[in-house]
Amino acid sequence: MTRYVMVVDLRRCTGCQTCTAACKQANGTPPGVQWRRVLDIETGVFPNVRRSFVPVSCMHCGSPPCLEVCPTGATYKHDDGRVGINYDACIGCAYCAIACPYQQRFKVQRAHFAYGSDPTDAEAIKFDPARLGVSTKCTFCSDRIDRARETGQVPGIDPEVTPACVNSCICSALHFGDRDDPESNVSKLLRENRHFRMHEELGTDPGIYYLTATDN
Numbered sequence: 001m002t003r004y005v006m007v008v009d010l011r012r013c014t015g016c017q018t019c020t021a022a023c024k025q026a027n028g029t030p031p032g033v034q035w036r037r038v039l040d041i042e043t044g045v046f047p048n049v050r051r052s053f054v055p056v057s058c059m060h061c062g063s064p065p066c067l068e069v070c071p072t073g074a075t076y077k078h079d080d081g082r083v084g085i086n087y088d089a090c091i092g093c094a095y096c097a098i099a100c101p102y103q104q105r106f107k108v109q110r111a112h113f114a115y116g117s118d119p120t121d122a123e124a125i126k127f128d129p130a131r132l133g134v135s136t137k138c139t140f141c142s143d144r145i146d147r148a149r150e151t152g153q154v155p156g157i158d159p160e161v162t163p164a165c166v167n168s169c170i171c172s173a174l175h176f177g178d179r180d181d182p183e184s185n186v187s188k189l190l191r192e193n194r195h196f197r198m199h200e201e202l203g204t205d206p207g208i209y210y211l212t213a214t215d216n
Contacts (some may be wrong), residue, residue: 008175017167018170038055044065060082091134102206106134194213
């Protein structure tokens with residue numbers, strides 16, 4: 001089997017938001033909608049304070065709560081673990097947004113753009129009317145993953161078939177690959193480092209892992 005996951009090295013993330021910008025450019029999301037964002041968390045008490053940066057997106061759960069509540073079957077799982085949305089089947093009820101414990105579903109009712117009612121050239125290229133009035137989210141750049149099946153390239157290794165956010169990371173904090181392949185890049189990182197997943201106590205089996213320290 002194949003289970004595509006993302007591994008985030010929190011020791012390397014500087015909060016530069018390059019992944020956020022790359023996602024927006026690649027997917028043409030409208031203003032106010034960020035499928036990929038970076039949380040800026042401050043902990044401690046002055047003068048002993050610390051800032052941590054945590055990239056988040058759809059977790060592509062192994063047991064996604066959003067899928068369970070979808071009344072039309074619009075939310076579905078690929079055989080490689082990615083969670084997708086069939087826009088033609090989505091009725092915009094937003095049950096999935098309520099069920100998602102990660103707050104990673106978005107719904108836009110009407111087209112709007114960065115500089116008013118008319119899109120820029122870049123926005124016009126990426127604009128997809130099928131995404132109006134329906135639930136949307138990070139897809140792990142599914143068009144690239146699907147292309148890998150045709151070209152024989154390896155997601156997470158070959159940039160052409162790797163999510164845009166991973167390609168853009170200037171600190172090599174983001175990694176993508178097949179968790180079920182023991183020789184994959186992500187499997188090696190998970191073996192060699194302590195890690196956690198967000199709200200895994202809920203039984204969602206999230207597909208994003210966060211590295212915190214080495215085991216050596």
